[in-house]
Structure formats: structure tokens, C-alpha cells
Amino acid sequence: MPAISSTFDSQEPFLSELLRDIESGKIQLPDFQRPWVWDDVHIRALLASVSLSYPIGAAMLMQTGGDGARFYPRLIEGVELEKPPEPERLVLDGQQRLTSLYGALFCQNSVSTRDEKQKKLDRLYYFDLQKCLDPDADRLEAIISIPADRIIRADFGRKVKLDISSQEKEYEAGLVPANILLGTEFPTWRLGYMQHFQMDVKKINWITRFEQEVWMRLQQFKVPVIQLLRNTPKEAVCQVFEHVNTGGVALTVFELMTATFAADDFQLREDWDSRKEYLHQHDILQDVGGTEFLQAVTLLSSYKRYHAGGSAVSVKRKDVLNLKLDEYKKYAKLIEAGFINAARLLNLEKIFNKPNLPYGTQFVPLAAVCAYIGKNFEKNTVRNKLKKWYWCGVLGEMYGGANESRYAQDIQDLIAWIDGQSNNEPRTIRDATFSPLRLLSLQSRQSAAYKGLMALMIQQGSHDFASGDPIAHTNGFNLPVDIHHIFPRAWAQEQDIERYYWNSIVNKAPLTSRTNRILSGHAPSIYLERIFKRNAVSEEDLEEILATHFIEPENLYEDNFDDFLLNRASELLDVIEIVMGKPVSGRDSEEVQEEFGGVL
Known part of the structure; x- marks a missing residue:
């Protein structure tokens, strides 16, 4: 030894x-x-x-x-x-x-x-x-x-x-x-x-x-000095610095790499600022920072070495800190294009801006994969595979914790699957599950699955109750759109319906603020009548609009919350099964029947 x-x-x-x-x-x-x-x-x-x-x-x-x-x-x-x-x-x-x-x-x-x-x-x-x-x-x-x-x-x-x-x-x-x-x-x-x-x-x-x-x-006067010796590795220096530094502000990988590359006369911050200006023109990329960009470059570089017969793919903190300047220069432009194609993919899935982005972290492996496959991104078969992986990550809530290991496994699995090197679906797809009862616990947009389901509603063609315009079109023109209750909160509380049900995602839809004012706490039967009178929407048109939200019109006309909850939850699970490419298990379990009043 x-x-x-x-x-x-x-x-x-x-x-x-x-x-x-x-x-x-x-x-x-x-x-x-x-x-x-x-x-x-x-x-x-x-x-x-x-x-x-x-x-x-x-x-x-x-x-x-x-x-x-x-x-x-x-x-x-x-x-x-x-x-x-x-x-x-x-x-x-x-x-x-x-x-x-x-x-x-x-x-x-x-x-x-x-x-x-x-x-x-x-x-x-x-x-x-x-x-x-x-x-x-x-x-x-x-x-x-x-x-x-x-x-x-x-x-x-x-x-x-x-x-x-x-x-x-x-x-x-x-x-x-x-x-x-x-x-x-x-x-x-x-x-x-x-x-x-x-x-x-x-x-x-x-x-x-x-x-x-x-x-x-x-x-x-003497000052006690602890001196790190000159051969101390960089990751050790950085770890020591963060543990002993009394400034109270965490040091980012990007700041450390800025100082490292500057020693080789390369201004990382200036380079990133120019790339950031380009990337941040897309609303959905607003939260991509220098650290995420470096992670994506490191992930691509690590995969390239692995593919050439080198060491295992890794994108832990020490791997980013050990990124070589020539590797950064070689892959930064590819990663920039990878982020743009990743944004395109999410826009196709009707995720347009950062407030509605389920996981910012999922951008890192997606951008690295898009950078690697290059022009193959334009193939419909390739994009469909990326979409399936993406939705399994979101609805399976796979990117909520420490993600470095998942980054490494996903880039290997995805590229092998896309290139036909393997018939096995990526582990993120295989491991992802969605419980029917999760529909009830999704109560706010803090959850990735919550944001994902809202995007799926828009993707499936949700139209505004009052105007009839597709919500995706409304979003594009910056008209105020938010997530609102279908059976209004005030009405549900008057009926003594538990918050667990009326505040769940099953009772929510993307609507304009103008339409929400028409709803204004009234029973659905009342606000639907208002919509008929104020907007000259025919009954036939309104039923078609409600169908774009997976709503059975009769449940609103009759203010029947129980049947509405059962029917809409079932419709949402159908959509989830389609985008995840796998069945949702437990739709007929005793627990599900007890909570929803029937089989979903």
C-alpha cells in the first residue's frame, strides 16, 4: 500500500x-x-x-x-x-x-x-x-x-x-x-x-x-495558518473551501471552473454570457445556468470517452471540476444546440415557459442526448422515443432528488435505444409508475407531475370555456392563463366536499382569468348558463369545448361532483397511459374504488 x-x-x-x-x-x-x-x-x-x-x-x-x-x-x-x-x-x-x-x-x-x-x-x-x-x-x-x-x-x-x-x-x-x-x-x-x-x-x-x-x-501577534500542500487535488480544495469558508454563501461549480479555466487564459464567464443570451431568448430555458450547462458538457464528454472504450459515464461534482478546457471548447457548441432542440421538444409537448416546466434538471441529460444525436433529432421516430422517456421521467417523478447517477444511466440507455444498439427501453421508462391515487394528492404546481398533467391537458387540445380558443394558442399571445377549479372552491365548500377532492388536479383546468371571473364561485350549472348568455356559445359548441378538458357535460349541468370526479380521473389516466406507453396499475383496486366511488 x-x-x-x-x-x-x-x-x-x-x-x-x-x-x-x-x-x-x-x-x-x-x-x-x-x-x-x-x-x-x-x-x-x-x-x-x-x-x-x-x-x-x-x-x-x-x-x-x-x-x-x-x-x-x-x-x-x-x-x-x-x-x-x-x-x-x-x-x-x-x-x-x-x-x-x-x-x-x-x-x-x-x-x-x-x-x-x-x-x-x-x-x-x-x-x-x-x-x-x-x-x-x-x-x-x-x-x-x-x-x-x-x-x-x-x-x-x-x-x-x-x-x-x-x-x-x-x-x-x-x-x-x-x-x-x-x-x-x-x-x-x-x-x-x-x-x-x-x-x-x-x-x-x-x-x-x-x-x-x-x-x-x-x-x-501571530496568526494560526493551515496550509494545503501544492499537490492537493482540485476537488479536495473545493470541498475544503466550502466547509471552512465563513462567508455563508455556497460556491458553485461554475465559479470554480471560471477560476480554473482563467488559469489557462480562457474567460468562461464571458463565453457563458454570450451563450446564455442566446439560450434565454426561449422562455423555457430561462433557468438554465452556467452550472447546468457545464453538467451537460461534462455528461456528453464523459459519454464520448465511455463510447470509445474509456471509463464509466459519470457527471458527479468532481467530474465537472475535472472537465478539461479542450473538452469544453470541443462540446460547448453542440450542447448549446442540444438545449435548443430540447426546448423545441418541450414546446411540441405544450410546455412553453419556466413556471410550467416540470423538471429543470431533466434538461441536462435531454440536452446532452440531443447534442449527441444531432440531425437525427429531426426524425419522428427519434422524437417519439424522447417524448416517451420525458413523460415517464415527469409523471413517474424520477428527477426529484439527486440526479447525477440518473443522468449517467439515461444518456447511455437513451442513445443505445435510439441508435438501435439495444431493444431495451431506458431504465427511467421501465421504472416509472403512476398511482391512480396520486391524482388526488396532486394539489399544487410544486409537483412535477402536476405541471406535467397541466401540459398534457393543453397538449390534448383544451379550449377555453368562454372563448373557445385553444389554450395553447392563448398562451402564445400572452393572454392571462392559469389553473382554475372546475367546480369552484366556494361552491365545493358550501357542499361540504373535502378539500382533498375539490382541490386535486382532477378538479382543475387551464383557463383564462376572464373565464375564471365568469365562474366566480358559482355552481357549474349557473356559470354555464352565464357563458351561454354572455358569449353566445351554443350548447353543442360548449359540449365540444368541455370534451377537450375530459369533462362529461352532464356532470356540470347537474352539478354532480361525484360522477365528475370518477369520469375525469379515468380520462386523465387514459392520457397518462398513452404518453407513458404503459398501463397504470391499480385502477380497479379496492382503495381506488373507495376513494373515487368506482373503478377508474
């Missing part, structure tokens, strides 16, 4: 050493780190802690070079170098603290920060001599921040409360600049302070005590 070697070591350098390495560019940030965000109060509190030798927590750095992870670096905020060197280490955790300390204690420029109300500020930090030496004073009150011009004004700028715009004025105010305390400037400032007060014994005593009680603490 190979020897077990550590992936990290620990150190305890002086704070001044770390800040010097930041100043020189030896320590930088990986480009995936988010911007520095600490406000003025946090900075002052941090300075107070350091000046009292209180611990501020460990930092985590990563060595660069070697065969491990490579990320594009950037200088820590406030550092200005004309030609930054290649960094020796990158900051994984501790960015906010190290950036704040560098800006306040080392950088000669003002610190760009914010107040508690997030208003932008430019500040220089000072230690109040007397307050630092007062044992009863709160050290936070001894740390003050001053505008960049070193003048504090009041009364809308008309009055000057404090002016320390020269060194002599700093002496008079007894304020020591924080950004000289870790460099070589403090001894000179100290001498100038004593000379300014003509070697006054009291002043000498103050500055001497400050030197001993504050300056020396800063000089001797």
Missing part, C-alpha cells in the same frame, strides 16, 4: 509577515473568492482584538504549483502592483480578516468599506493614545475611522469637528495612524511626537506605554 501522506501543514507566522507577503503579491486570492465585504464596524472590532492580542481565528492558505489544483489568482484588495508575480500561496479562508488587516495596518491608501447601512465609505484608521491606555475604556472606542482627507465634518459639511490632515495635527489629537504600526514608520512618528511636545515627560510616558502595550502586541 502507498504511504499515507498529509495534505496540509500548520504554521504560526507573525501577522506582519503575512501582510508583507500580501503586499508583495506572494499571497493572493483564487479568482473564485467573492469580493471583500466587511464594513467599518467589523474592521474596527478586528483591530481592537488584534491590539489586545485576542485570537482572531485561523487562516487557510493553499500552496500553488505542483500537480494539484490550478486557479487564476488576483491580488487582495488594496494591493497595487504593476506586474503581479505568480503567487506562492492562495487564501482559501480568512480573506475578510486578512484584507481588513492589510488595508488598515499596512496599506497607505484609504480603505474602501461601508457603514452599517451599506453606504460606501473611504476610511483611514487611528488608535487614540489616551483611550488605549485607559484600563476602563472599551478598546473598540479607542479605534476610530477617519475620512480619506482626514477631516471629520458636521452640519452637512459646514463645520469641522476634527482635522488631522497633517502629522502635527495627529500629534495634537493624540491619534496614531494604524497603517504605520507594522512597518518602519512608527519609530519616526514616535520621535516626531516627542519633539512636537518638546520632550514633555507626560507625553513621553504616554507614547512609551503605547509602544509597550499596543505596538509591541501588534509586532508579536
Whole structure:
């Protein structure tokens, strides 16, 4: 067995050493780190802690070079170098603290920060001599921040409360600049302070005590550092970063890969932005983001390697993180076209926009498969296979959890089935089932199956009760369409019908908001009469319209909810069987008969 070697070591350098390495560019940030965000109060509190030798927590750095992870670096905020060197280490955790300390204690420029109300500020930090030496004073009150011009004004700028715009004025105010305390400037400032007060014994005593009680603490302050060694693999670096990062915002795969590709001088974000602009012209693709795009590229690339006799198909997080730049460049255009064809397929199935999209996750394998089959997508036999797989995924609710394994199995199964390499249907089709009782528990559009059934109603030709227009046509012209109760809620509650029944998808249909106002809580027999009078719809036409919603007209004319529920549920199951290409089992079970009042 190979020897077990550590992936990290620990150190305890002086704070001044770390800040010097930041100043020189030896320590930088990986480009995936988010911007520095600490406000003025946090900075002052941090300075107070350091000046009292209180611990501020460990930092985590990563060595660069070697065969491990490579990320594009950037200088820590406030550092200005004309030609930054290649960094020796990158900051994984501790960015906010190290950036704040560098800006306040080392950088000669003002610190760009914010107040508690997030208003932008430019500040220089000072230690109040007397307050630092007062044992009863709160050290936070001894740390003050001053505008960049070193003048504090009041009364809308008309009055000057404090002016320390020269060194002599700093002496008079007894304020020591924080950004000289870790460099070589403090001894000179100290001498100038004593000379300014003509070697006054009291002043000498103050500055001497400050030197001993504050300056020396800063000089001797050490920061615990955990350092990942340079050969640590990228997925380990990313996992560590997410576990230790105190910013509280999860890092996406896309951000990590942006930093990775940037190390090879490729701007992933710019490339994705141009593709996103094109893809997002289609409403149904609005939620496709950079991470989903990378997953689809990785899935296609992994399948190509597998098909050529390589390793098993995999699209787990580590696989995306290990995607090579040349693979991305090779397959990105194909995946872009794959997403477009995937959107076309769903539009054919009357799924037009993201609010009505059952599963955004199902786009990933669908786009990858469409990218692989290319022009074969135009074959009707191929599209029919894709549709069957799609509806089994939706109505079988197969894409609701962790999906990486299903992505991998579906691309293999689908392509083999489409290309005729296998007569076996994909496992998603074989495993998908739909329970008749699920019709009652589908109560809101949070469920993929709920959205899918609504799309199927539109696909089967649902027409608006009042206008008679196909709902698919109405959708296309952006007229307000939503899902409404057929037996209105108010009426059902008056009849003491359980919510479990009247709020189920069996009692819902896609209708325009104008038609819903006509329904307005009345019994079906009443609102149908209103429709006759207001819209001059004949009884024969109305019955044809109701049939497009799988509704038996007599049940509405007679306000017969029980028979309506039984008949419509049966019709919906017939449609489900057609699109899934398999029977729905249990339609005659005792439990079904008890809930619906008969066999479905």
C-alpha cells in the first residue's frame, strides 16, 4: 500500500509577515473568492482584538504549483502592483480578516468599506493614545475611522469637528495612524511626537506605554495558518473551501471552473454570457445556468470517452471540476444546440415557459442526448422515443432528488435505444409508475407531475370555456392563463366536499382569468348558463369545448361532483397511459374504488 501522506501543514507566522507577503503579491486570492465585504464596524472590532492580542481565528492558505489544483489568482484588495508575480500561496479562508488587516495596518491608501447601512465609505484608521491606555475604556472606542482627507465634518459639511490632515495635527489629537504600526514608520512618528511636545515627560510616558502595550502586541501577534500542500487535488480544495469558508454563501461549480479555466487564459464567464443570451431568448430555458450547462458538457464528454472504450459515464461534482478546457471548447457548441432542440421538444409537448416546466434538471441529460444525436433529432421516430422517456421521467417523478447517477444511466440507455444498439427501453421508462391515487394528492404546481398533467391537458387540445380558443394558442399571445377549479372552491365548500377532492388536479383546468371571473364561485350549472348568455356559445359548441378538458357535460349541468370526479380521473389516466406507453396499475383496486366511488 502507498504511504499515507498529509495534505496540509500548520504554521504560526507573525501577522506582519503575512501582510508583507500580501503586499508583495506572494499571497493572493483564487479568482473564485467573492469580493471583500466587511464594513467599518467589523474592521474596527478586528483591530481592537488584534491590539489586545485576542485570537482572531485561523487562516487557510493553499500552496500553488505542483500537480494539484490550478486557479487564476488576483491580488487582495488594496494591493497595487504593476506586474503581479505568480503567487506562492492562495487564501482559501480568512480573506475578510486578512484584507481588513492589510488595508488598515499596512496599506497607505484609504480603505474602501461601508457603514452599517451599506453606504460606501473611504476610511483611514487611528488608535487614540489616551483611550488605549485607559484600563476602563472599551478598546473598540479607542479605534476610530477617519475620512480619506482626514477631516471629520458636521452640519452637512459646514463645520469641522476634527482635522488631522497633517502629522502635527495627529500629534495634537493624540491619534496614531494604524497603517504605520507594522512597518518602519512608527519609530519616526514616535520621535516626531516627542519633539512636537518638546520632550514633555507626560507625553513621553504616554507614547512609551503605547509602544509597550499596543505596538509591541501588534509586532508579536501571530496568526494560526493551515496550509494545503501544492499537490492537493482540485476537488479536495473545493470541498475544503466550502466547509471552512465563513462567508455563508455556497460556491458553485461554475465559479470554480471560471477560476480554473482563467488559469489557462480562457474567460468562461464571458463565453457563458454570450451563450446564455442566446439560450434565454426561449422562455423555457430561462433557468438554465452556467452550472447546468457545464453538467451537460461534462455528461456528453464523459459519454464520448465511455463510447470509445474509456471509463464509466459519470457527471458527479468532481467530474465537472475535472472537465478539461479542450473538452469544453470541443462540446460547448453542440450542447448549446442540444438545449435548443430540447426546448423545441418541450414546446411540441405544450410546455412553453419556466413556471410550467416540470423538471429543470431533466434538461441536462435531454440536452446532452440531443447534442449527441444531432440531425437525427429531426426524425419522428427519434422524437417519439424522447417524448416517451420525458413523460415517464415527469409523471413517474424520477428527477426529484439527486440526479447525477440518473443522468449517467439515461444518456447511455437513451442513445443505445435510439441508435438501435439495444431493444431495451431506458431504465427511467421501465421504472416509472403512476398511482391512480396520486391524482388526488396532486394539489399544487410544486409537483412535477402536476405541471406535467397541466401540459398534457393543453397538449390534448383544451379550449377555453368562454372563448373557445385553444389554450395553447392563448398562451402564445400572452393572454392571462392559469389553473382554475372546475367546480369552484366556494361552491365545493358550501357542499361540504373535502378539500382533498375539490382541490386535486382532477378538479382543475387551464383557463383564462376572464373565464375564471365568469365562474366566480358559482355552481357549474349557473356559470354555464352565464357563458351561454354572455358569449353566445351554443350548447353543442360548449359540449365540444368541455370534451377537450375530459369533462362529461352532464356532470356540470347537474352539478354532480361525484360522477365528475370518477369520469375525469379515468380520462386523465387514459392520457397518462398513452404518453407513458404503459398501463397504470391499480385502477380497479379496492382503495381506488373507495376513494373515487368506482373503478377508474
